[in-house]
Amino acid sequence: MFGWKINFPNLCVRITQSYFVMNEKGNYCYEYPRPALTTDCVIFGFDGVEIKILLIERGTDPFKGKWALPGGFVNMDEDTEACARRELFEETGIKDLFIEQLYTFSDVNRDPRGRVVSVSYYALVKIADYEIQAGDDASKAKWFSMSDVPSLAFDHDRILRVAFQRLKSKIRYQPVGFELLNEQFTMRELQSLYEAILEVQLDRRNFYKKIMKMEILIPTQEKEANTPHRAGRYYRFDREKYQELSNKGFNFEL
């Protein structure tokens, strides 16, 4: 319905009340000025010890050479979430991941190129699945520890701060942590994840009892390999069971 390429200069395409004129250069013309719309994505991973985020080194100005969040301009035939997923895939090869809208940043001067409004998302990925792809293609993507993030392009420092804050509060009352772990994980990994995000120490035994009482973990028969000690059992998150319990009024909380 919108954005057809029409090659008559100054043809006015009327769509109810909003319309654009296309001039001889093929530009899109509107009666009132419009901000450009982009999405940016904060991608969190977990390496077993620390929370990491994926950044892209900018190849063009502005901020050429600086690290930035993956993102780009919204197309006319996609909503912002689709845009975030597309950009993510194009820039890092990551797809099919947990993604959720974070906040829309709209400061008038947040982009030196002009008025650009960014709808930001945060995503949780199983870092092992993407470690390789991220590093090898043309775009310079790299995982950084949260404690080791360089100063970022645009207002991306701020976006990152907001995202981490959100992750921190989200993980306490929604079972999103599992998105950061492999399909199978040990109790110790799960606990370490919570400790890394919440920045606290937890008692192993109480943690175990609390999480087991929820009945949302399926113990598998498999165990860790190559440990110098007794191998930990692998568990998997039971999404269906969680949905079921959730519908009955159960609230995940840790």
Add this chain to the structure above:
Amino acid sequence: MFGWKINFPNLCVRITQSYFVMNEKGNYCYEYPRPALTTDCVIFGFDGVEIKILLIERGTDPFKGKWALPGGFVNMDEDTEACARRELFEETGIKDLFIEQLYTFSDVNRDPRGRVVSVSYYALVKIADYEIQAGDDASKAKWFSMSDVPSLAFDHDRILRVAFQRLKSKIRYQPVGFELLNEQFTMRELQSLYEAILEVQLDRRNFYKKIMKMEILIPTQEKEANTPHRAGRYYRFDREKYQELSNKGFNFEL
């Protein structure tokens, strides 16, 4: 830096990488199509019994005659929050209120006029301050009970649902309820507010003890008037004390 009115036809104004051309009709022209950007605002009030929301009757198509959330297009020199506040003031006379970003709605077909992305906000107002203004000016603004909201224009039904959900979860761990009450309020009013939003019944005595233990309420010497029984004491929310406690790690929770 952006959006200067320049009267030479087809003059290209280059701002780093983003630019617009102004054609002979005074239109704003861009190399790529852009969605229009609006804000919409869900305004909550509390009349002592029920949660209410403020709606505007649309005077023009599309959805002429339907009720909708107050909102409008974002100007180039204001961020989205400023836009939401401005539109709110223009359409309802309300200013200086609690406002917070809710979510950005970007479905490709959410507006029949074309591609329009809406950054939505929700606001909490002391209903008594605005009851009169809302009804009297040209725009037809009206308070509706949550239980009695008509079908709304655009995707505003959905926005409203999301907003109420947010209010419900927000009020449990942030002291935002006070924004809905007068500067002074009785214990009963505060409790009724929580009961209305959370849709539960609370024990008066436990509620009293819990809220008093937080030490964020200042009891005044004033009391209700014209009650057929013992008048309730007025309290006020101690913002500074809350800030102070909050910095020390105190978490409001009810």
Add this chain to the structure above:
DNA sequence: ATTCAATGTGTAAAAAATACGCAAAGATGT
């Protein structure tokens, strides 16, 4: 066999949430 962390269960103490009881206050109407 030794080492070392994981496993799984138990339990006691502390803290928080829940459910009521009750006497007194005080504003209004009769």
Add this chain to the structure above:
DNA sequence: ACATCTTTGCGTATTTTTTACACATTGAAT
């Protein structure tokens, strides 16, 4: 003056949840 009605403020017993830590056992690797 009295009856009515709801707030006020404190008390308290019970249940539930959280927290802290003990302990015996398992099992992979060297």
